[in-house]
Amino acid sequence: MSKLNIVGHSVLRTDAYDKVTGGKGYTVNLRLPGMLHGKLLRSPHPHARVLRVDTSLAAKLPGVKAILTAADVPQIKYHPVYFSPSEAASMVRDMLILATTVRFAGEPVAAVAATRPEIAEEALELIRVDYEPLPAVFDATSAMQPGSPQIYEHAPKNIVMNPSFNFGDLQKGFEEADYVFENTYRTQRVHTCYMEPRVCVVDSDTSGNLTIWSSTQHIFGLREKLAFALGIPISKVRAVKPEYIGGGFGGKLDMGFLEPVAALLSLKTGRPVRIEHSRYEDFITTARNPFEVQMKTGVKKDGTFTARSAKSILDTGAHATHGAVVLMVHGFFGFLLPYRCPNQTWEGMTVYTNNIIGGGFRGYGAPQAAFAVESQIDEICDKLKLDPIEFRLKNAHVQGEPHPFDPNFTLSTYRLADCLEKGAKQIGWSKRLPVGASPGTKKRGIGFACQPLWVSGCMGFPDIYEHSGAILKLNVDGTVNLAIATVDMGCGQNTVLSQIVAEELGVPVTAIRVTHADTDTVPFDAPSHASRVTYSAGNAVKAAAASAKKRVFQVASGMLNTAPENLEIVDSRVQVMGTPANGISLADVVKRAESPYVKMVPDGMERSPIEEKGTIMGIACLAPSSNPSPSAVQFVEVEVDTETGEVKVLRVAYAHDIGKVINPSGAEGQVEGGFQQGLGYALMENLTFDPSSGACLAADFLNYKMPTAVEMPPEITSLWVESDEPTGPFGAKSLAEPCLIVPAPAIANAIYNAVGVRVRDLPITPEKILAALGKLDPA
């Protein structure tokens, strides 16, 4: 491969200047003339029938322009998840825009649009709702017991999905085992904590056409879901891509109540309507699903897996939404696939409760699985005195094998072994002390966890979109417009895609301008999720650039009097390969294509060939040809204060095979940010609810403990194991999620090494450590 000038370099974020000088591009800034403000009235009851909604007093409040109740909205059941078609067989359509039965504390029952937000708030207070409270249930296990409140008619025992998969002969596998381990692990509900709240503005015209701006991870999904829920043709909805959003992490991967409500209020009033979530509303809108994972594992004395079985219970809350898919990702990429074992069984259950809805969150079921799987492996190695690194290698997949999920694909690049080696060296694994051997009251320990197999997008997964498209337009000043539906939620998608285009086209990255896009004008791109943008959208923009280049060469070949195959673009100059002096600027080529066919010159007129005329564009719409697997390992060193139970993470070494690293600084940023989320997940974050009313007890940043700069370790080293993935743009695979999947089990394993305490439910709080050390007085 020729030398790369832009890909592989830590190019500065293309939107950083704007963000450090104010940040114009967030949806939260949008104001339209005549705009009204909408607010949602939310049920205080976790489970209730709405008997009557009296809006008469609210309607009289000056400034109130429209009120909606369930009677005013289409009663079309939908599912809000962007990455799956509305009518996908594997998704559960159990949501209504406004319902007459509420199933979680906070479910909206009415909405108001007013000239000022304060008036809308006041109007909510004037709406009188008569509820008939129903018995509620708040944990999945209880929800499945006979006699528990039945939350939906379509889900007996509140079980909405119950897939199971068997491979090989589990019974035989356990018979062959020298040792069998049975453990249960539990994870908690945590909030995505994107800093820009969920917010939208919807405008309409008198023909019922809607334009929507939303802080969203997917404009095409928003268009599709909004049209479906409103019962209108898809062409009546135009979703505009935000320039960038203030974080998503999977929490903006579905349509909320706010978007269809704002749309209906706009249609009713004929004015734009804005709805912004308060932080409280965001806390009760989306969360990582809590899981209980019961594992039974059989191994030979040398550590080879002979049988693995697990049962996973997912609490999806009041609506199935992501719960249908999180379960499968958890089961397959969390449990069944990461390691080789001939005899495996997994059963999953997605269970309704009267808790808040579980949404998407980076890792999507895998962090919950990794906590269980990687903790248990550590427990097995400790019991059997096996080397945990050797254990993983013994049971790992091998490069070149068929992909465990879809044998149509191959593990063309697979470098788990290198990641283990590099990470171990960086952390000083060979100097690790035996369990509890660290001296003093503040004990140090080292542990690690892997995500051996992951995804680069969703190619091959049933009922999940995976295709992308891009439009490039070359300008007469040598710049290039990139119009693509991909949303930059902070990971640097705009920058990475610009790098890929620039590298392919032979122009500086500063020449690329990511421009306006909306669902009317650009090709479909699947959401910014599932670690897919670099690989999938990256392939699309690279192909679009190649297509633009062809046209550039067509025009330039006439100007330079040579066949198009002889040309190349280097540093914005179109030149003949081998004789770079024979060339012209790219800008001049574009000018030629865009200039009048006939040009007036001092002594008459000049014509250039008609074939050269016409804007130079490059368009590509495609699906990627594979789903290559990255591999990730994280080693951590912790210090556990045996007097307070407090855990500090001192050092992190993270080794990840992501194929070609497109932007090293950006990639490090992903790992560092992922660790903040993983650290919070492991040690402190917990979205708690009152066990009798379902009311959220941690719906603000003082009560919800998210790591600040003080809690983060001073040292996080990212080690890239580069490989050349043949199906990825410039050899790239994916990055985004494994760095959040591995921290919790790595920390749990390090804690065990430090103090011999094994905590099997997250978060691992000081209380749990002290209790396990026998230092808490029984109450």
Place this chain on the structure above:
Amino acid sequence: MKHSLILEVNGERHEIAVEASATLLHVLREDLDLIGPKKGCDSGGCGCCTILLDGRAVYSCMVFAMSAQGKKITTIEGLPKDGKLDPLQEAFIQSGAVQCGYCTSGMIMTAKEFLANSPAPGDPEIRRAISGNLCRCTGYHKTIDAIRTAAFSR
């Protein structure tokens, strides 16, 4: 009922009418159309709304607009001097400290006061200084790099 108020923001004088209960954040964004200070929680928990009030970093969502009369208010928009970015802004760009950017304005304003009072800060001091500014994207690592760079490039 609205009260008239004179606010000095980024060196400019503004005469506006506000409700007594209006926060400074609300007034800056809605009445003065400044987009720099951001609403992350509106309850003093995240720091996205941080601005300088007479040089002190405060959560503008926790300040009544009316109490800011007579004080010098500086938002991120007021940092550049003579068309040149503040060293902190420059450092944030160069260090890769900006991801989604929503916390950035608040971070920089907090750091601005901190650096004015700390000639040679160590990393632990920098961490404590920004512990009231939440960030979900960066893990704070490159943010600290940026502040350190700005501190020692003076």
